[in-house]
Amino acid sequence: MEDKLIVFGLLFLEVFIFFISFLFSLKLVKNKNIVPYMKGFYWYHFVGIVIGVIGVSELLWIGKNSFFVLLNNLSIFFHYTFLCNFIKKATPNKSNPVLYTLIGVYIIGSVVMLGFYLNFDITNQANFAFSIAHFILFLYCVIYYLQLLNNIPQVILLKEPAFWVVTGVLFSSSLTIPITFAGNYFGFKYLSNYLFLVSLLTVLPYIILHLFLIKAILCSTNPIRA
Amino acid sequence: MFNQSDQGLVIFMVICSVFMFLMITFVAIIIYRYQQKQNAYFKGIEEIKVAHENNMLQTKVEIQEQTFQNISQEIHDNIGQKLTLAKLQLNTLSYTDLESCQSQVAQAIKGISESIEDLSDLSRSMNSEIIHNNGFLGALEFEVNQLNKPGMYNMRLRVTGNSIYMDAQKELMLFRIVQESLHNVVKHAEATQIYIDIHFTSTHLELVVADNGKGFRQGMLQPGNGLGNMKKRATLLNGSFDIQSTPGKGTTITIQIPIYEQYEELLQSNIG
Numbered sequence: 001m002e003d004k005l006i007v008f009g010l011l012f013l014e015v016f017i018f019f020i021s022f023l024f025s026l027k028l029v030k031n032k033n034i035v036p037y038m039k040g041f042y043w044y045h046f047v048g049i050v051i052g053v054i055g056v057s058e059l060l061w062i063g064k065n066s067f068f069v070l071l072n073n074l075s076i077f078f079h080y081t082f083l084c085n086f087i088k089k090a091t092p093n094k095s096n097p098v099l100y101t102l103i104g105v106y107i108i109g110s111v112v113m114l115g116f117y118l119n120f121d122i123t124n125q126a127n128f129a130f131s132i133a134h135f136i137l138f139l140y141c142v143i144y145y146l147q148l149l150n151n152i153p154q155v156i157l158l159k160e161p162a163f164w165v166v167t168g169v170l171f172s173s174s175l176t177i178p179i180t181f182a183g184n185y186f187g188f189k190y191l192s193n194y195l196f197l198v199s200l201l202t203v204l205p206y207i208i209l210h211l212f213l214i215k216a217i218l219c220s221t222n223p224i225r226a
Numbered sequence: 227m228f229n230q231s232d233q234g235l236v237i238f239m240v241i242c243s244v245f246m247f248l249m250i251t252f253v254a255i256i257i258y259r260y261q262q263k264q265n266a267y268f269k270g271i272e273e274i275k276v277a278h279e280n281n282m283l284q285t286k287v288e289i290q291e292q293t294f295q296n297i298s299q300e301i302h303d304n305i306g307q308k309l310t311l312a313k314l315q316l317n318t319l320s321y322t323d324l325e326s327c328q329s330q331v332a333q334a335i336k337g338i339s340e341s342i343e344d345l346s347d348l349s350r351s352m353n354s355e356i357i358h359n360n361g362f363l364g365a366l367e368f369e370v371n372q373l374n375k376p377g378m379y380n381m382r383l384r385v386t387g388n389s390i391y392m393d394a395q396k397e398l399m400l401f402r403i404v405q406e407s408l409h410n411v412v413k414h415a416e417a418t419q420i421y422i423d424i425h426f427t428s429t430h431l432e433l434v435v436a437d438n439g440k441g442f443r444q445g446m447l448q449p450g451n452g453l454g455n456m457k458k459r460a461t462l463l464n465g466s467f468d469i470q471s472t473p474g475k476g477t478t479i480t481i482q483i484p485i486y487e488q489y490e491e492l493l494q495s496n497i498g
Contacts, residue, residue, distance in 0.1 A: 145252075145253075145256045148256065148260055149256065149259055149260060149263065152267060153260055153263045153264035153267050156264075157257060157260050157261070157264075158257070167253055170249060171246070171249060171253075174245060174249045175242070175246065178238070178241065178245060179242075197239075
């Protein structure tokens, strides 16, 4: 019972942080005084809210079914595509090799994810797709940092919105990959014995990501360029 | 009991924690390296700025010195010579021969008048009021009209494109370049036709001064002809300076000055 309360508390915290992040994202709507690559970033939150509401309603009223799994897979793919595109837009001074690498890696990731969706059983699709998506996002983050160091340092890094988004994605991906790996390795039936730990580990990357997104949104409305 | 799976889970948690710690360290290193690189970059820019300002100051001083030298030379070679000749003629007046005396006095008066005219021209050429009152194009038109008056030259001034705002100092420098080039044509070129073409684009001003004079072999110029001054002035305006000349086929001077930044400054000052 205690475990379930803690899990419920963690879920509530996750939803709360997401909601705060969503409220902050409203500052980006029709705001002309933000950096160009942050325009449209609010769609990440909007789509998240829609999918979240549909998913939770589906789960509560109908229970886990193939539509819920499809929705889950779509949300993973949207999360992956949106953030990859954002990092590609925000990466400074992309030369052609860097741009082609980013696009190529994205296409390979998408193809592999599609392969998992089509060939794996429905209960495992999300885990593998999650791992692939976050691995690709992790690579994108590394490429962004390398480009930062290889180009003229024109921006004040700690006030740059893209830096905070990418760092949030890096940390959340770094946690998500081993967690989903653990889920496949240990088996989820076994992990259900450690409900608190599993809940914390699944919620933590999400909370970290959204805290960094809040910071990025705060910086985007007042960017200081060197 | 601590079974194998529990052990695996603990190892896994340790690996996760280490991995997370490595990621945090990685980001901290990125921030540190970036800050170091940025500090070095800004320091480099400051040094370039200071060097550039020193260079510009030195160039301005050199231009000033050259200008003073030119004026000094003009006074000594031209005005001074004429006044000396007039003095000589007045000193050697023949009081017995009235006709000779009248001729000498007339020549002395002519010499003194020419000297007064030359001094007046020199004073007018140094005076920047004409620029302040009429702007660059107005001052240039005045200069062209002055040269056309004696009828020795066929001068043409052509302006194309939409003329754009330039601040007074830049207009003055540009005017001095044109003035110097016209001075060279009058003094050295033995030309009969002089063309001045000014073309404004959205980002540049192109100025071409061409004549049909005797030209010169490039690389064999004598010092003190003001070309160095023109080049320095063009450099101060962040522009380029090019001179093409062939013996017997005249000379063409082309100057390109960026004016976009001046337009941006004006926009910013209006918005502010």
